[in-house]
Amino acid sequence: MGEIYSIVNQKGGVGKTTSAVSMAAILGKRGNKTLLVDLDPQANATSGLGLLDHRFTYTVYDALIHSVEASKAIYPTVIEHLSILAASKDLAGAEIELVSEFNRERFLERSLAPIKDQFDYILIDCPPSLGLLTINALTASDWVIIPVQAEYYALEGLARLTQTIDMVKKALNPQLQIRGIMITMHDKRVGLSRQVEDEARGYFKEKVFQTVIPRNVKLSEAPSFGEPITIYDKKSKGAKAYKSIVKEIFL
């Protein structure tokens, strides 16, 4: 019950939000009770599910900083079994506010604990950094999924990311494990894409998922309609790839 997955990579624009929203929508649609936690002050996962201009009474910021029960900041989405712990802009202040608190790494873990067993899966969309919000996500999680864009810069940060995961595992959360590496925005026609995939498989071996997410313009169009890819265009290459990777990751 309630397995928690963090979607993490400090490199920006690698497909963390797109992966979190797409996978959460597929899990919800197949009947798994799923919670998507938007832990990014950009609140892209919240708007990717069509809740951009929603007037939230409470958000994940209140659950983290003002000890409001997380259940009060959880909202239904357009997908039956999918709920979201929504983000808003004030989350940007949370990192600085957490710095001087005791147990500053465990605020999210504490706020998810009372609700964890109401869900089959909890996915956490993280901001592009290894700051306290991402550390909170890693401390609260069972698994980590690492999206890697099929581009050069995306490979460079992986050593630092895996080091940070090891540090969290040793100091804060012994059961944390890397579930796998997901290659995103892969373009068969581009040599660099194939090269990055080969290097990732060479280095991380079977930890790299078999399914590769292709670059697919439908995936970048979907958020402008506030819809996950499974609603916007369920027959697209992007939707098919995410369905296949969900089968690989979530048994």
Added chain:
Amino acid sequence: MGEIYSIVNQKGGVGKTTSAVSMAAILGKRGNKTLLVDLDPQANATSGLGLLDHRFTYTVYDALIHSVEASKAIYPTVIEHLSILAASKDLAGAEIELVSEFNRERFLERSLAPIKDQFDYILIDCPPSLGLLTINALTASDWVIIPVQAEYYALEGLARLTQTIDMVKKALNPQLQIRGIMITMHDKRVGLSRQVEDEARGYFKEKVFQTVIPRNVKLSEAPSFGEPITIYDKKSKGAKAYKSIVKEIFL
């Protein structure tokens, strides 16, 4: 002398580093004494100029946190008049270390002050966040350049970014101004690209540069060779677009 430009957008993967490295290389090549400051713990600008495995005695972290003279952390690059204030991974700790310091927003300004007049232009590549490193960059700068990827999520964060710039202007740096908005990774064949461009021009009017940077695979290949686009493929669409935008921005 020594005009300082910050390249800022908290949205990840919008082309901040690619723009900073490309523009700095073009300025250097045309004879302007140029300094590129890598203020991102990912150190992508440093590796984009071929200095990834370089053993730096000092980096921008030492200049910020240990008051080492910035000139000691400045290194030459493959381009004659271009130098880099290099970054390393330890910069990741700087944000937390700065939080409890007095005048925590002015550390970069203070470290650039003694060297500012040795250059015609100083460009600062920022991380994908609005935390203390980016605030330090804005406080030290005369101008801000905002790369916006021609995708939906990239438009959403602009209101928060311009609010933050206004706040820095009022509280910390009255002469700070937005130099302009640069549309990046634009693909003429994709409707979403045209839509994002139209919305950006509708909202920001003449602040959006005329030159649009197209999506061009050569730009994503260049960093894997540690070369700026002007060396990797100076006849590419990407190189031509950056040359044209440099003429628009830097008189």
